Amino acid sequence: MDVRRIGVVGLGAMGAGIAQVAIEAGFDVVGREVSDELGTAATERIGHFLTRKVEKGRLAQDARDAALGRLRTTTDVSELVDCDLVVEAIVEELQAKRALFVELERFCRRDTVLATNTSALSVTEIAAATASPERVVGMHFFNPAPLMPLVEVVRGELSSDDAVATALDVVDRLGKVAVPCHDTPGFVVNRVLIPLLNDCVRVLDEARVSPEALDAAMTNGAGWPMGPCTLLDLVGIDVHVHASEALYEKLRETRMAPPPRLVAMRNAGLLGRKSGRGFHGY
Ligand SMILES: NC(=O)c1ccc[n+]([C@@H]2O[C@H](COP(=O)([O-])OP(=O)(O)OC[C@H]3O[C@@H](n4cnc5c(N)ncnc54)[C@H](O)[C@@H]3O)[C@@H](O)[C@H]2O)c1
Incomplete structure (x- = not known):
């Protein structure tokens, strides 16, 4: 048409x-x-x-x-x-x-x-x-x-x-x-990006690095244009948690489930750029 x-x-x-x-x-x-x-x-x-x-x-x-x-x-x-x-x-x-x-x-x-x-x-x-x-x-x-x-x-x-x-x-x-x-859960980009960002957040605690250090690692070591914590702040922690929950519900892969740290941030209103504070302050 x-x-x-x-x-x-x-x-x-x-x-x-x-x-x-x-x-x-x-x-x-x-x-x-x-x-x-x-x-x-x-x-x-x-x-x-x-x-x-x-x-x-x-x-x-x-x-x-x-x-x-x-x-x-x-x-x-x-x-x-x-x-x-x-x-x-x-x-x-x-x-x-x-x-x-x-x-x-x-x-x-x-x-x-x-x-x-x-x-x-x-x-x-x-x-x-x-x-x-x-x-x-x-x-x-x-x-x-x-x-x-x-x-x-x-x-x-x-x-x-x-x-x-x-x-x-x-x-x-x-x-x-x-x-x-x-029509598959998360289509192409979110199917890849959501579990990847969840992994990044889990690494914060596992490797005991700060959000600034993780962002520096991924921009300087993997060539990402923006660090994962900066990206999550831009997307909105609430939006990411909601999408993670939806993908987990469909696929039942543990990597899809939102890490508890992100859920706690969402519950506390630390939503990222739009609320003035997330992993970083704005
Ligand atoms: N924000 C993102 O990063 C992003 C990216 C890609 C896709 N999406 C998808 O796009 C959609 C919208 O997301 P958003 O971030 O723009 O949300 P938003 O909350 O900024 O906007 C939603 C708007 O829809 C209006 N609305 C609600 N019910 C309505 C209705 N029945 N008729 C007309 N208007 C109605 C609300 O008043 C609000 O202004 C969602 O499905 C979301 O998953 C969001």
Whole structure:
């Protein structure tokens, strides 16, 4: 399908980033939030990021204004009726996503492709809430979406070739790198990265090194662009623990389970960059 209008449901950290990428690439975007205030706040955040690009000389002022002009927000799911593709980026909870997809199926055209940005839930289980699972795929963007090139395009058990092809085409037109994959827990990147980061946290105690020393070890010895503790602080300790628990539940591999040290940090509100303190202070 030749996608022109994209719906984005949930304009939080990921949804607002996805909406920004889409309007910059020339798509019309309808963003849906649960309140007008959240819709307006997301529009302002996107406008702010685009203004910064203008100030840095990476975007022309009129291109910024035209991009923002392509974004409309609403609280009403029925306003997604004209969208060719809808990307869901609401909370990472299976029941909430399944309920939303039932609503999307009710209001969207029959040929609209419905995509979920889930990190660790099953695309197939989300799709199974609908009567048309063939049009449901995963489009897993990485945080922050405007900067990270990868989008995993996930084929659920019943996804059609057409739905997958539409998602791949959109990723290409967004200027991103698509990696198509099947619907397995954690897909590609998180399947590798989550147990690896959990190992890093366990090594802190086993090798009795500080977070600073572990970061120095992995950046200088393994060539990582960022140390694991700095990366966990950036991702959010709560987000990582939640994704670890989801993967552990599915795979039952002990390396997937969040280390107790991370769970304690999450419980104490040491969430990383967003709370001002995690492994490091901000
Ligand atoms: N944060 C990350 O690093 C990251 C990376 C890749 C994928 N994801 C996935 O993206 C999704 C969103 O994550 P996030 O970090 O942006 O979360 P977030 O909490 O920042 O944003 C979620 C937004 O969805 C809104 N919302 C909730 N229910 C809604 C509904 N029914 N309709 C419309 N809006 C609704 C909330 O008001 C909130 O603004 C999750 O599935 C998450 O697993 C997150």
